Amino acid sequence: MSRTSLSRFLIEQQRKAGTLPPDLRHLIETVARACKAISHSVNKGALAGILGEAGTGNVQGEAQKKLDVIANDVLLEANEWGGNLAAMASEEMELPYSIPDGLPRGRYLMLFDPLDGSSNIDVNISVGTIFSVLECDESVTGHPTEADFLQPGTRQVAAGYTVYGPQTMLVLTFGNGVYGFTLDRENGSFVLTHPEMKIPESTGEFAINMSNMRHWEAPVQRYVGELLAGKTGPLAKDYNMRWVASMVAEVHRILVRGGVFMYPKDARNPAKPGKLRLMYEGNPMAFIVEQAGGMATNGHQRILDIQPAALHERVAVFLGSKEEVARVTAYHN
Numbered sequence: 001m002s003r004t005s006l007s008r009f010l011i012e013q014q015r016k017a018g019t020l021p022p023d024l025r026h027l028i029e030t031v032a033r034a035c036k037a038i039s040h041s042v043n044k045g046a047l048a049g050i051l052g053e054a055g056t057g058n059v060q061g062e063a064q065k066k067l068d069v070i071a072n073d074v075l076l077e078a079n080e081w082g083g084n085l086a087a088m089a090s091e092e093m094e095l096p097y098s099i100p101d102g103l104p105r106g107r108y109l110m111l112f113d114p115l116d117g118s119s120n121i122d123v124n125i126s127v128g129t130i131f132s133v134l135e136c137d138e139s140v141t142g143h144p145t146e147a148d149f150l151q152p153g154t155r156q157v158a159a160g161y162t163v164y165g166p167q168t169m170l171v172l173t174f175g176n177g178v179y180g181f182t183l184d185r186e187n188g189s190f191v192l193t194h195p196e197m198k199i200p201e202s203t204g205e206f207a208i209n210m211s212n213m214r215h216w217e218a219p220v221q222r223y224v225g226e227l228l229a230g231k232t233g234p235l236a237k238d239y240n241m242r243w244v245a246s247m248v249a250e251v252h253r254i255l256v257r258g259g260v261f262m263y264p265k266d267a268r269n270p271a272k273p274g275k276l277r278l279m280y281e282g283n284p285m286a287f288i289v290e291q292a293g294g295m296a297t298n299g300h301q302r303i304l305d306i307q308p309a310a311l312h313e314r315v316a317v318f319l320g321s322k323e324e325v326a327r328v329t330a331y332h333n
């Protein structure tokens with residue numbers, strides 16, 4: 001069986017005129033290498049003494065897990081000397097990390113959620129890494145600032161995630177389809193196993209944290225009420241529900257067999273548009289989902305069209321199979 005490794009896939013993409021610049025290819029190789037290292041740490045778990053709390057907090061007011069901090073450090077360290085980035089930003093850092101003076105600086109900006117679903121790490125349930133790549137404006141000559149990152153998701157040149165589950169998989173888009181790779185631990189390389197991933201247009205599966213139901217806005221109450229009503233309700237169909245509490249695992253399931261994922265606005269926090277973060281959770285996942293033929297909105301508009309005002313800005317998220325996302329979006333508008 002002839003296998004396509006990630007490296008071969010990227011080189012072939014680069015050869016297809018204009019689809020993948022060499023420095024972006026190199027950046028993705030570096031990120032993949034970092035994710036492999038994170039995968040090894042996640043797999044070792046208690047054996048390496050890396051489960052549990054770090055004893056620190058992040059700018060979102062969340063308690064950091066040891067692995068949140070480790071994964072963040074692995075990504076920073078792997079990428080800072082690669083020469084492809086001007087700066088990085090992360091869920092776990094209040095401010096952007098600019099490539100230090102003395103190291104070569106590239107033309108890309110990368111944002112990441114180093115460990116997504118970290119509440120699941122201590123109970124051995126899938127977690128992941130999410131990343132988004134933007135171009136740094138040519139006029140920026142010194143250290144990029146937060147303002148340089150504040151570009152809408154439509155400007156992403158690449159996005160991806162790695163899910164650390166029963167298999168470690170890397171899923172990528174450069175804006176021409178979505179490709180999934182499985183880590184072959186025997187030879188240490190990612191192998192193309194899921195070419196051209198497509199989300200089915202209709203689905204009978206939804207994902208939402210139902211415990212928050214009483215705090216949702218009316219359109220979400222109405223929509224989920226209809227899902228729960230099943231065959232005898234207005235949608236005339238029985239739905240099934242899943243909630244992993246790792247967005248990466250949720251989006252991966254939707255890419256493989258369809259579904260709709262929702263993290264709506266919550267009345268407990270009227271000032272926040274949602275729980276998830278626009279720039280390193282909403283945007284990269286919206287890019288991937290759209291590239292796989294799905295849809296991603298904040299209930300009112302396409303997530304990718306939102307002009308961010310802050311690095312850690314939150315967003316309501318409705319993504320997945322087109323038919324369902326279109327329906328819940330129509331209920332809002």
Ligand code: AHG
Binds near residue numbers: 091115117245
């Ligand atoms: P993170 O672990 O990166 O902070 O993200 C957690 C997110 C996301 O992965 C998941 O969809 C959601 O939080 C789960 O929230 P609940 O705890 O409300 O279920």
Ligand code: MN
Binds near residue numbers: 062091118
């Ligand atoms: Mn977190």
Ligand code: MN
Binds near residue numbers: 113115116117247281
């Ligand atoms: Mn996350």
Ligand code: MN
Binds near residue numbers: 068113114115116117
């Ligand atoms: Mn995280």
